[in-house]
Amino acid sequence: MSATLHASRARRPWRARAAFAGVLVAVLAVAGCGVTRGDDGGENRRLRMMIPNSPGGGYDQTGRAATRVMEDQDLTGRFEVSNVIGASGTVAMQRLVNEEGAEDLLMTMGLGVVGATYTNGSDARVSGATPIAQLIEEQEGLLVPADSPFETVDDLVAAWTADPGSVRIGGGSSPGGPDHLFPMQLADAVGVDPTQVNYIVYDGGGPLTTALLGSKIDVGTSGLAEFEGQIAEGSLRVLATSGEERLEGVDAPTLVESGIDLVFTNWRGVLAPPGISDEVREQHIALLEQMHATDAWQEALETNGWVDAFVTGDEFEEFLVEQDERVASTLTDLGLL
Secondary structure (H helix, E strand, C coil): CCHHHHHHCCCCCCCCCCCCCCCCCCCCCHHHCCCCCCCCCHHHCCEEEEECCCCCCHHHHHHHHHHHHHHHCCCCCCEEEEECCCHHHHHHHHHHHHCCCCCCEEEEEEHHHHHHHHHCCCCCCHHHCEEEEEEEEEEEEEEEECCCCCCCHHHHHHHHHHCHHHCEEEECCCCCCHHHHHHHHHHHHHCCCHHHCEEEECCCHHHHHHHHHCCCCCEEEEECHHHHHHHHHCCEEEEEECCCCCCCCCCCCECCCCCCCCCCEEEEEEEECCCCCHHHHHHHHHHHHHHHCCHHHHHHHHHHCCEEEEEEHHHHHHHHHHHHHHHHHHHHHCCCC
């Protein structure tokens, strides 16, 4: 795996603007399972949005921000939003595929769901659903507690290359998710064997924060939106961010500025079930295009530190197919498939 290779190609999962992100605890209401058709359109159109992680997580933040904008701007009727948890998004992905032909159902997802379907042995691939739109990209950050001996990325790299297993790295993603793939790509870029990375899985930003502050791990890898409070108060520091440009409001260099040839961003988008009509697919795309054009959505992007990465339809479909292939290749290289 060459970090330079991944960082140099357009529309790759490790590149900004096209980058190469169980138990069911919420059941979709029976009343919402009907098919939305024909004259039930515009502001009277009622839709469901399924979110493949718990409340407060990245998919939840994105999905609820999008539905709130569409409702508040009277672009459609009220959304029924349901969190479906299990196997890092695989349970929700299987539910989406099982509702083949359901024209009222959408689901937020991202790079983490792509990876989870492989590591959990699911046949419910994201490339088999109906692509609607990619919405955002989000940089990853390298987080350390305030009293960490790592003052810079160079300090981290020196310790990591000297003894890879001694550096405990935690992330809020299971194997195949963005918080896992990012340190594997980073290790490769700095000359550390990715198979030697001591990666510890945590169930989201809350447990990851506790682990960092409690010195259970040395470094955390994650998107930074969930850690804004700790960063602002100084209990957590950011060594570097993973995008092409510095994040506004974050006092930390990019990896490239630090001399590391790697750009990596997570992404999130929206799928519909397989088997819907072309007409309904275009209606869904048009709805998200309207949402994207609102000032309210642009404010949501700025508030959450998300990078606008809006693409729809066929272009998003090509991207999803590529994501499947590239994630599978990386996980194979790591011996996880």
